[in-house]
Amino acid sequence: MNAVSAGAAAKAERFSSRRLGVLVSGRGSNLQALIDAIADGRLDASIAVVLSNVAGAGGLDRAQRAGIETVVVDHRGWPSRDDYDRALVDELRARDVDLVCLAGFMRRIGASVIDAFPDAIVNIHPSLLPSFPGLHAQRQALAHGVKVSGVTVHLVTAELDAGPIIVQRAVPVLESDTEETLAARILPEEHQAYPEAVQRILDGHWIVDGRRFEKA
Numbered sequence: 001m002n003a004v005s006a007g008a009a010a011k012a013e014r015f016s017s018r019r020l021g022v023l024v025s026g027r028g029s030n031l032q033a034l035i036d037a038i039a040d041g042r043l044d045a046s047i048a049v050v051l052s053n054v055a056g057a058g059g060l061d062r063a064q065r066a067g068i069e070t071v072v073v074d075h076r077g078w079p080s081r082d083d084y085d086r087a088l089v090d091e092l093r094a095r096d097v098d099l100v101c102l103a104g105f106m107r108r109i110g111a112s113v114i115d116a117f118p119d120a121i122v123n124i125h126p127s128l129l130p131s132f133p134g135l136h137a138q139r140q141a142l143a144h145g146v147k148v149s150g151v152t153v154h155l156v157t158a159e160l161d162a163g164p165i166i167v168q169r170a171v172p173v174l175e176s177d178t179e180e181t182l183a184a185r186i187l188p189e190e191h192q193a194y195p196e197a198v199q200r201i202l203d204g205h206w207i208v209d210g211r212r213f214e215k216a
């Protein structure tokens, strides 16, 4: 076995329990896409816990309907941002999560979480990164006048929305688009892209080479 295939095998081993922790702050349609993909066999995984920083997040209802454990860790009232991050790690570790999926989680993930789950945190972002990182990606795309936008699923690194790209899907941007119509065109692509990217990660035949996520 050469070094690359040994690395790929080690990754497959690392994700062998295929237990996901999904972090949400809002309506949770991407969480639902993961739940549905697991139910119909496109994604070979289980969701060990859905965690939210917002008590009323719609994603929590979706999880409960699917019989998935939910935990709320409110981001307010912690002595520091790092204390909050450590609390997240504790909740995830307590449930033996081996891949963390950010699905509309509206908090920056800090070093404590990234160090606890190296190359094992994925995020979904509604633009073709590296264009339009951060908030209001669809609004940024319209303001820039791009003719194509889309969705990116990527590994999470310390730099915001800049980690190795796993899957992208594109949609046209129309003259008549508003932020809402563009977001509505991107969303179904998100729901395809996220389970596909998570399955790729869990399958383990990949390496990170600099910025690049590559087959191994």
Ligand code: GRF
Binding pocket: 024, 026, 027, 028, 029, 030, 031, 103, 104, 105, 124, 125, 126, 190
């Ligand atoms: C999605 O557009 C996702 O790309 C972004 O936040 C939104 C979350 O939507 N990170 P939902 O809660 O999954 O419906």
